[in-house]
Amino acid sequence: MAKSLTTYLDELRDSRVWRSIFRSGPGQSNLHHALVVQSNVFLHLFSVKARKRVLDFSVTWYLGALTFGAFLILVITGVLLMLYYHPAVPLAYTDMKDLQFVVSSGVFLRNLHRWSAHAMVLLVFAHMFKVFYRGAYRPPREFNWVIGVVLLLITLFLSYTGYLLPWDQLAYWAVTVGSNIASAVPVFGHRIRFLMLGGNLVNANALLRFYVLHCMILPLTAIFFIAIHFWRIRKDGGLYAGAPTTIAEKEEER
């Protein structure tokens, strides 16, 4: 008379405590599945249903979802890296060496963070071009496209600020090249550069500023805009599926 695992799970879902947290309770009906999405503060950003044909891999290549996946990996590995990192000169660099020789799986952690960052930049660009070529930016989705452009810029700044943190030659001179471009802005160029670096040269102040931007300000801004980006998909009519099927086409299918 052993009960199956699903029975136990259903009993758990039906318990008073569980139902006080997740309102939907047990069940397999469409109403139940809709409630799971609607009654969850995070999931309610999404619509409860999606058109089937938009879920074929060839339609979107899942690029938006994959970008978000890369972001999640970066948050997790990034928080773990913060445990071993001091944003100071030259401690930042010796921490890289500690990751290499002292911390268990330290090299793997840094590798995963680095490659995921490159992957995210690539995926964001790919997502943008795919959305453009599908025409998914057209009204009523104009503003979600604009938010997408903002998220592209945030991604580039996140990657760029992270680039300095290892404090090796590669990081130092890449950021020097980048910050020199900022000083080419007419009139305010040198002030912008001073504000960005906390000085006239890339030094310990710049490292601290980039660290705060990279670990606090930019990720929080990204999460803010990602939430709006997801929610707007629902508000603007769901995942874009191209031109709607006409009744005539529907008849032809049958």
Next chain:
Amino acid sequence: MSDEKDFVAGFDSNVRKAPVRVAFVTRRTSPQVKVADEDQLMTHPGVFFRVAVAVELLAIALVTLALLWDAPLEGLADPMHTPNPAKAPWYFLGLQELLHYFPPVVAGVLIPTLVVIALIVIPYFNINIQAESLWARDGVRRLRIVALVAVVLCVFLAVFDVWVALVPTVIVAAFMFMAARSSAQSVSRLRRWLYSKPLSFWIMTWFLAEAAVLTAIGTFFRGPGWSWVWPWRG
């Protein structure tokens, strides 16, 4: 199927509410008109499951990459010792390549600002929402304008010695001429496909080609003093 009609008719099946109701919906006018019920999938669990699988596959790929290749780490940062060449991260190397030809205020400030503004305003151009072919109307006049723009752009790039940006421009222009010489009845599938593309497609494709070529050249083909090097030599 008669090709002449530009609409489809639908009937409401609820006799009580609508004894006879005929709706005329013109074809391809608005992406918001729902003309037929579509097969749908519940987000939970259907869509979430597929997304989870996609993200897991990405995670597996990235973990494999992280196990096989180490992230670069050079010596401690030294302000007194400039490496040659000093390169920005790869996604800025297209801009750094442009810095080689134009003054910093153009390549580093003007061009990126214009690109970002152009990207933002794209969806606010409510012209040609049906994505009609560039050559569908006024084909000859449009071809002349395209030719003029292409020639001016090529001369401009040649004057500044930007040969690397000239090549993608010439290639995209060649495809545009090929499209202009095609029609919806062309035998070749490629020609029919090229013919069907609107202006926005051509502009974005040119931008994508330029960005890809400049980034690749900045990444692989530039050595000491930003001189040209072949990546397979050395």
